[in-house]
Amino acid sequence: MNSRQPIPVVVLAGFLGSGKTTVLNHLLAGRGGTRIGVVVNDFGSIEIDAMSVAGQVGDSMVSLGGGCLCCAVDGSELDAYLEKLSAPVHRIDVIVIEASGLAEPEEMIRMLVANENPAVRYGGMVEVVDAAEFDATRARHPETDRHLAVADLVVLNKTDRVDPVERARIETELAALCAPGTPVVGAAHGRIDPELLFDRRPWTETRGQLSFEDLLAQAEGHDHCTHAHAAYESTEFTSEQALSPRRFMDFLDRRPAGLYRIKGYVWFGVPGHEERYEIQAVGRFLRFAPQPWGRGEPRLTQLVLIGSGTDGEGLVRELEACRDEAPQDANPESMWGVLRYVDRPAEDWGDAPEPDTSETPPVPPTY
Ligand SMILES: Nc1nc2c(ncn2[C@@H]2O[C@H](COP(=O)(O)OP(=O)(O)OP(=O)(O)O)[C@@H](O)[C@H]2O)c(=O)[nH]1
Numbered sequence: 001m002n003s004r005q006p007i008p009v010v011v012l013a014g015f016l017g018s019g020k021t022t023v024l025n026h027l028l029a030g031r032g033g034t035r036i037g038v039v040v041n042d043f044g045s046i047e048i049d050a051m052s053v054a055g056q057v058g059d060s061m062v063s064l065g066g067g068c069l070c071c072a073v074d075g076s077e078l079d080a081y082l083e084k085l086s087a088p089v090h091r092i093d094v095i096v097i098e099a100s101g102l103a104e105p106e107e108m109i110r111m112l113v114a115n116e117n118p119a120v121r122y123g124g125m126v127e128v129v130d131a132a133e134f135d136a137t138r139a140r141h142p143e144t145d146r147h148l149a150v151a152d153l154v155v156l157n158k159t160d161r162v163d164p165v166e167r168a169r170i171e172t173e174l175a176a177l178c179a180p181g182t183p184v185v186g187a188a189h190g191r192i193d194p195e196l197l198f199d200r201r202p203w204t205e206t207r208g209q210l211s212f213e214d215l216l217a218q219a220e221g222h223d224h225c226t227h228a229h230a231a232y233e234s235t236e237f238t239s240e241q242a243l244s245p246r247r248f249m250d251f252l253d254r255r256p257a258g259l260y261r262i263k264g265y266v267w268f269g270v271p272g273h274e275e276r277y278e279i280q281a282v283g284r285f286l287r288f289a290p291q292p293w294g295r296g297e298p299r300l301t302q303l304v305l306i307g308s309g310t311d312g313e314g315l316v317r318e319l320e321a322c323r324d325e326a327p328q329d330a331n332p333e334s335m336w337g338v339l340r341y342v343d344r345p346a347e348d349w350g351d352a353p354e355p356d357t358s359e360t361p362p363v364p365p366t367y
Pocket residue numbers: 014015016017018019020021022023049100101102157158159160161187188189190
């Protein structure tokens with residue numbers, strides 16, 4: 001069933017030299033058994049970034065070559081690369097586009113959202129910020145503020161180059177520049193937990209015999225795990241009772257900025273919407289994907305919430321308060337809030353009530 005799910009495409013943006021390639025290499029080293037497709041969008045004719053990640057991705061590496069993707073007249077070139085990477089033979093789980101430091105992320109997001117390839121879906125935008133160059137970059141490139149405003153997750157990189165007071169000041173400024181609730185994750189040398197962006201599969205799941213190169217990367221990944229996981233808490237929530245879509249969406253709307261990632265399945269049980277809803281939240285980015293239950297599979301909500309400085313018990317209490325004892329009596333319209341975050345062509349809505357398109361903003365709804 002998973003193989004039929006669209007592959008999320010995450011845009012990794014950030015000004016020149018902020019550390020995008022460093023973050024990407026770190027994600028690749030800590031990817032476990034997850035298969036990552038990479039699109040590197042270098043600006044300039046020498047593909048430096050492509051070379052510096054090439055050793056890690058093998059044949060799933062695609063470079064857009066010289067020039068800037070966001071300047072493409074239409075998304076057809078990008079579409080062709082995504083089609084290549086999403087071919088079932090590659091068994092790719094997630095695609096990361098490292099945008100040129102000069103790219104306009106909003107344009108790239110628009111191209112991804114408009115992409116009609118059902119094998120892929122837009123998966124959110126991560127903006128890498130150089131802590132040491134924060135003021136200088138903003139002064140020289142005011143468009144940086146606009147990019148921050150559309151980011152779903154901000155990586156404040158190079159924290160090793162600023163003292164704690166300076167870091168706190170930048171974090172305060174970032175909170176004002178980003179959309180409300182956008183998480184800001186601090187990092188030195190791009191070391192963020194890959195789980196913030198995608199589900200890491202065990203090595204044994206996707207790989208046969210490990211090569212020497214794999215073993216090296218695996219060792220690095222384990223080393224990273226002990227460091228990265230110490231900085232994040234993970235909270236789990238399971239419920240046999242359905243969740244009220246309205247209360248759950250209210251919970252999501254209010255989620256704290258320190259809650260970087262939510263993944264799992266939700267059981268709403270509302271008439272016409274009895275499927276399980278996969279949820280993927282990366283920072284402020286949110287998507288639901290309805291999927292059929294497996295034969296005899298128990299109707300459950302199972303969530304993993306990853307964050308920093310979050311109150312795990314408080315989150316569980318809030319989720320418990322979302323439970324609904326009689327979902328079969330719920331009005332199907334109560335699902336509209338959820339359906340706004342589902343990527344589905346209009347003709348696929350089936351018997352489900354059509355969302356009120358006059359009120360539904362264009363996908364993605366958070367922009
Ligand atoms: N001190 C320090 N240096 C870093 C950190 N992250 C990256 N660097 C260095 O910063 C430089 C730029 O990093 P890259 O990862 O190439 O940055 P980029 O955003 O991909 O750069 P462009 O492709 O030019 O936009 C490199 O020399 C990195 O080694 C960090 O957290 N701390």
